[in-house]
Amino acid sequence: MFELFQYHFIQKALIAGCFIAVLCSTLGVFLVLKRLSLIGDGLAHVTFGSVAVGLLLHSQPIYTAVPLVALSSLGILKLTERARLYGDTAIGIVSSLGIASGVILVSISGGYNVDLFSYLFGSILSISNTEVITSIVLSVIVMLMVLLFYNELASITFDEEMAKMSGIKTRRINEILVVLTALTVVLAMKVVGIMLVSALLILPASAALQTAKSFKATIITAGAIAVFSVISGIWISFAANLPSGGTIIIINFIIFMLMFGYSKNVLRAKPEEPH
């Protein structure tokens, strides 16, 4: 049963997948609580356009996606501030621009091919050595940034105005949060694919929030759920010959439903009224 973990490509998938799972779940907690869940979806659409640029230029898509998606994340923030738009509208604008550019560029570069499909739907089992190393390095950088700015991020998530009155540069912290999210989305596209990347940001965090006992516990629980879903997802997808990205997300969803049920029926169950 466990012999598949001896395969080199499975080991690579597990290492990269676990790093990215922790990243997604940690940032996901902040994004879900700030009601920015859909930024992952919007940036994933931009990632599609950026991957198309990479494929057109015959370079590693991750190298074109990182700067383009990071700039787009800042663009979403600027649109929200300057154009007096709500966050979801700004995300919608940048997201559709990403998709539109992607469709045009894919058409110019000769249509959909295997490479593009692997980014759209994820193919962690085919992750290359370079991609593993890039994932680890970027994951470590993002995690260090989250650790350094943990309390500032928590403060702007709880109340931005109070954070400002605590001397926290809220605009800068928001910029850090969206750029870290952009990097994470780019990294996660190989794990679950562009189409499902936002689920890896939203589901572990949403599941952990069902049984939250403290903020730190929520982040740790979300990380544990994400890592478990990646490991079990890779194992099941390999054993049952299923797509790994979709399997990982379905496992996340099942965990979310279980924790929702536990929270509703056990943690928050109202005592029966006396007759």
Added chain:
Amino acid sequence: MSIITVDKVSVRYNSTEVVSDVSFNIAAGDYLGVVGPNGSGKTTLIRAMFGLVGLAKGTVTLFGKDLSEFREWHRIGYLPQKLSSFNLQFPATVKEIIGLGLLAKKKFPKRITADDDAAINKVLEMLELTNIKNSLIGELSGGQQQRVLLARAMAGEPEVLILDEPTSALDPEVREKFSEVLKELNKKTALTVVLVTHDIMNIGRYASKLLYLDRRLIFYGGFDDFCSSTEVTNYFGEFAQHVICHRHS
């Protein structure tokens, strides 16, 4: 000694002037009641004093520094008007929330460590929150949440505490207790308190100074002066002024 100086401040929302040419000083140890009818610009004035909304005209000086240069935010504790401005789904314990109130004092990287427990426990005890320190803020009653947020504002031991209608969501008993706690803090620790309220009938029981705002400054001074002020008589009429002052006498 003046610690906050507001000089000819005006605030505009689009083309509407919502606060017009307001000037006053707050001295250390003052308990200032900021009163006025709904929509009179009380909250806007307070937010403008701390840079949360931009000034159209005028200047604000905090502890001798212009607002744009002021960085010592740990000297000011602020409790905003609406509980709803906080994310009450935020899964943090009372202790974690109060810990965030210490960030203003911290330098990068801002970490809350075991050394901060003493400051957190002190304010937990002061506001009788010790027994719920591990509860999630979203699971508390409105009154308890209000006390937690007050504790958060006070955790860094600010010199000035600004409270914007902090008791509006509370029942009368809790409101009374809350006001007594503030009065005691003001007396015992010389904490400067700025309390925004629409409750002009009761503010005189606590405040040493009164600022009456109705987009422009109607009155600023001590309560005795309020009762003899001709500006107040012109604004309220003799009868209303008499009723308010009689209530406090």
